[in-house]
Amino acid sequence: MMRKKKVAAVFGSVLLSASILTPAAAAPGNGNYAPGTPSEQHYSISGFIDHKELSKKLQQMERSSNGKVDVNVAGHSNQGREIYTARVGTGDKVVLIQSEIHGNEKTGTAALLKMLKQIGSNNSPEFRKLREELTIVAMPMINPDATELNRRGTDMSWSEVVDDFPQLEDASPSWNYYTYTNEYWDYASNPGFDMNRDFNPNLDYTPQPEDLPGSSAEPGWYITPEAQTVRDVYKGLQDEFGEVNTFIDLHHQGQYMIEGTNDEVTLSLSGVFVPHPDSEAGEKYSKYADSYNEEFSKQLSVAAYEALQSIGNSPYNNISLYQQNLDLPGTALGSFALNGSGTVLFEVTGQTQSFGQKKKGQLVKAVQTGVYGILNSLANDEVDEINPDNYDDIPLTER
Numbered sequence: 001m002m003r004k005k006k007v008a009a010v011f012g013s014v015l016l017s018a019s020i021l022t023p024a025a026a027a028p029g030n031g032n033y034a035p036g037t038p039s040e041q042h043y044s045i046s047g048f049i050d051h052k053e054l055s056k057k058l059q060q061m062e063r064s065s066n067g068k069v070d071v072n073v074a075g076h077s078n079q080g081r082e083i084y085t086a087r088v089g090t091g092d093k094v095v096l097i098q099s100e101i102h103g104n105e106k107t108g109t110a111a112l113l114k115m116l117k118q119i120g121s122n123n124s125p126e127f128r129k130l131r132e133e134l135t136i137v138a139m140p141m142i143n144p145d146a147t148e149l150n151r152r153g154t155d156m157s158w159s160e161v162v163d164d165f166p167q168l169e170d171a172s173p174s175w176n177y178y179t180y181t182n183e184y185w186d187y188a189s190n191p192g193f194d195m196n197r198d199f200n201p202n203l204d205y206t207p208q209p210e211d212l213p214g215s216s217a218e219p220g221w222y223i224t225p226e227a228q229t230v231r232d233v234y235k236g237l238q239d240e241f242g243e244v245n246t247f248i249d250l251h252h253q254g255q256y257m258i259e260g261t262n263d264e265v266t267l268s269l270s271g272v273f274v275p276h277p278d279s280e281a282g283e284k285y286s287k288y289a290d291s292y293n294e295e296f297s298k299q300l301s302v303a304a305y306e307a308l309q310s311i312g313n314s315p316y317n318n319i320s321l322y323q324q325n326l327d328l329p330g331t332a333l334g335s336f337a338l339n340g341s342g343t344v345l346f347e348v349t350g351q352t353q354s355f356g357q358k359k360k361g362q363l364v365k366a367v368q369t370g371v372y373g374i375l376n377s378l379a380n381d382e383v384d385e386i387n388p389d390n391y392d393d394i395p396l397t398e399r
């Protein structure tokens, strides 16, 4: 089939499996989950908000929270849409949480808005503690151009990149530049980037032609304004707090089973995105050996897992570990982990093109429960008492 060939050409030998790895829609197998062919299916996404609604909701929240939620414009997408930070809490530990780096992965944004509202208004001891101990900086919908197109990639052409970085005039476009067309979207006439490969652990990196086209196992270049914005927020928080204690990235993946069971995965978690700098495979990251803290990322992941398990017998118990042994320094998670943040990936089931808004309420609640598990364990210092080895007891995802 033509489509398979094209996909293979675009993504090379990269595993076609899940969200931070590759777009589910481009993975031929994922279409099988939908009854009938995709062209016969129309999945509604009207339950998810667009960028205009996000702007309105954040402004309302800032007004109604009596100053507890502070909303700012941190930067703009390539098409000029605002990218926001919403900050709540005054504690010394800073937690950065982002959503919708892939525009077809929308529950994280809904979860963040609910949580911001709750943390900004609830006066119970639990929520007061969160505000006192933590500074929570949410970046909902960081790739708004992709959100508008309900797709993974940004809305930017290579020539626009060269306009911004003339030194790249003779360079090959980066490997994560999409120009293909399939039944879901048309990057050929409207190209863009997987901005979740545009990060670089060297936060001061500027694009060099010899580093292109690069690959999934190499760092990115900060060529997209969206990744630059997140990086700038991260650096600003480092300056303000000394370090970004925790970074959480909210995604969606395909549909999977918990290994060895007939249980459908509700959510997969991961805390490891690059080989350990002290290992042979991670030797290239040796200059980050002192800052990298894999144990802490595992403890945070277990905190999320345990919070979900504590809900009685329900789909919220069907939590698996995301694919391990990855080497993804160009992801925000990989880059920020090397800079010393505890990092956790959330991958809920189903992307909009094959799943629409099915189970939206359940998936949003799963994200909230897991994130609150992390926030509470940080605020109460309970995270330090978690045995990081428990991370390896989280069941794997059947692949």
Ligand SMILES: [Zn+2]
Binding pocket: 019, 020, 101, 102, 105, 251, 252
């Ligand atoms: Zn994703």
